[in-house]
Amino acid sequence: MLILVVIIAVVLPFMLQKSSTTDYEVQDGSSSSIISSEKQLQVEEFRQGDPSIVVCQSPSGKDIIQFTYMHQPIPFDILEIFYYNTSLNEWVKAFPGSFSVNSNTTLYLYTPPYYSGEIEILTTLGNAFYIPIEHTVGLTTCIISAQ
Secondary structure, rough: HHHHHHHHHHHHHHHHHHOOOOOOOHHHHHHHHHHHHHHHHHHHHHHOOOOOOEEOOOOOOOOEEEOOOOOOOOOOEEEEEEEEOHHHHHHHHOOOOOOOEEEEEEEEEEOOOOOOEEEEEEEEOOOEEEOOOOOOEEOOOOOOOOO
């Protein structure tokens, strides 16, 4: 009887706790590989032009970023967009907040007039894309009308 009480009082709660506890080590391994493959897929989609990301400059010196889908839209989220401020030697926000790109989108950036450096785009998967002004990630070239 004493052995039965010990089993019920000690072993059974331990077994229940172990069976109900999630094995985080296994989940972390699979989650990190899934995130890694999603990052790689997202980078590959951008390189193939779905969507293309074009950073242009209007004749008045305003920087514009355009997201243009070549095929069916694949939504993604932008966390932040930065430009490099050489006088401060740091990256400064070029857009006030995050946004979701679900279709063809054009945004005006908050950069100094006639800025000619790089634009850094951070996505929710942790990707960072560096695009110089008047360059493209994807298939299209930069064509902007006077605005």
